[in-house]
Amino acid sequence: MVRFRGAAVLAAAVLVLSACGSGSETPAPASSSQPRVLKLWHYESADSAMGKAWDEAIKKFEASHPNVKVQFEAKGFEQIQKTASMVLNSDEAPDIMEYNKGNATAGLLSKQGLLTDLTEEAAKRGWDKLLPGGLQTTAKYDDRGVMGNGKWYGVPNYGEFVMVYYNKDLFAKHKVEVPTTFEEFTAALDTFVKAGVTPIANAGAEYPAQQILYQLALTKAQKPWLSAFQSYQGKVDFHGPEFTYGAQTFADWVKKGYIAKNSSGLKAEDMGVAFMNGKFPMMISGSWWFGRVASTIKDFEWGHFLFPGATLSPGSSGNLWIVPEKSENKDLAYDFIDITMSKDIQNLLGNSGGLPVAADPAAITDARSKELIETFNKLTSTDGLAFYPDWPAPGYYDVLVAGVQNLINGSKTPEQVLDEIAGPYEDNLADIGN
Known part of the structure; x- marks a missing residue:
């Protein structure tokens, strides 16, 4: 690829x-x-x-x-x-x-x-x-x-990529620093939960939740796994360390209160509006929100950072x-x-x-936009764009939506969800002759 x-x-x-x-x-x-x-x-x-x-x-x-x-x-x-x-x-x-x-x-x-x-x-x-x-x-x-x-x-x-948007005012209120490691990130999530605040805005009925699961899997992934999953250049074990960690950790995040259990039926618009209204400290989503967030938020300071502990992030042209x-x-x-x-x-x-x-780089005068482009360049300079989890098979988007909803609702175990998302993927490989 x-x-x-x-x-x-x-x-x-x-x-x-x-x-x-x-x-x-x-x-x-x-x-x-x-x-x-x-x-x-x-x-x-x-x-x-x-x-x-x-x-x-x-x-x-x-x-x-x-x-x-x-x-x-x-x-x-x-x-x-x-x-x-x-x-x-x-x-x-x-x-x-x-x-x-x-x-x-x-x-x-x-x-x-x-x-x-x-x-x-x-x-x-x-x-x-x-x-x-x-x-x-x-x-x-x-x-x-x-x-x-x-x-x-x-x-x-x-171009586009998934990152963490954060509410600087809520971070300051709860004395949370911007995390640079995954351990610091989970510590920050714990701090918010202890204060009675659900830290991550989420939407299970559309793309955001599945991108969080994928991002968690990517923290354990290397390039050969990515090539196998996205380009069929190798065998993908859905019960291997990558997807197992992603699904199990996502389910744990729901149990710990990092992600709201009522987010199963929410759509991306619900998530974005809630974050922009200051109801959540963080939103894990794409740069396609950036312009809207910048023009909408007036009541608090905000920023963004790459998902801590990962060298790969969902993103592409x-x-x-x-x-x-x-x-x-x-x-x-x-x-x-x-x-x-x-x-x-x-x-x-x-x-x-x-x-x-x-x-023309010299023509980009907006400070926030320059910062966004610098973050994107940082990610792409390390070949860190990992595309999106629903790309490999026709109809896979809906399969993943159903999977993460089951994890949020607790109606199925991570192992059962992984079985369900493995089936259509393998069927597609058979259809295209891989």
Whole structure:
């Protein structure tokens, strides 16, 4: 599997962008006097870094394409996750859409023939130069739908990783220092529990809980295990030390009160709002929250740190712009992708709390954003991005949601949950011939 190469990758991307620009925004010839329509779907909230950047990209697109109207529809992550195959195989497919990267999502759609091959366009417009090395991992899929090699079926234009957001005021109130080791981290969790405070905001009905379990497993994982799990380069023992530790420790955290038992049915939005309202000292989640957290929190000081005791963290290049095979305006979709890769949009993304892949470092003036980018570079410089737990198999997201809900509810043991998540993984390996 191709790996990220940290700050050097971002720097290289910046140099390429500075050298060649992103000047392929050639308006498509109109076949009639009637305005054309570009149907665009994405699921970023309006106050997130990506939401702000894509909104500006729409304005720039319409300004450079006077005979085109962008018809934008906001969709939910879960909505697209569950209906993508059906929608993209119908006449309701948009012209361009944000979609989750990985074998179980973009890889599956590419294998089903639902996505446009962007390989030629990537070379023509220089996207392959702006996204060198590991940043291309989630853009390419082979005939089996496995990421890292093959044809381009999507274009990422930002990075992301999971970290620990923390409420500095609550830390100070309870005399808790930012932990640098896993032992210090659990000691901090104990301090909050003893004070009657549930330390970690959580959401069991969507992605956050499974990412916590995965992060715990990663504290015991090495690169060969990661390659085996994500890229099928070896055998994964679901009752080995990695997943056993992750599931058992997650269950223990619930019993100890680190994670609330009523979080089983909560969604990511519930978790994020609760943290931003100051109800929890910590939230373990992704950089996609960063811009919103920065613009929303007014009543307390906050910060972030990497998960203590781990050299690997969930993360990757960001979600993909994909062009459905049924898109009626592929040329316009390519132009829009080009604009999102432009220096202006990338700089806006960086100054809004996002992780741009092709920004000018000198143009990132926001102090919090600089700190976020420095943390990301620290993680990627050690090749520490471990992708996400739901990527390896189609439908695995729902399998993991059910698994962590059972752990939160205490309705199944860690061993039973590991058996349940092993089955679909092994079935997928059989399906793709591994």
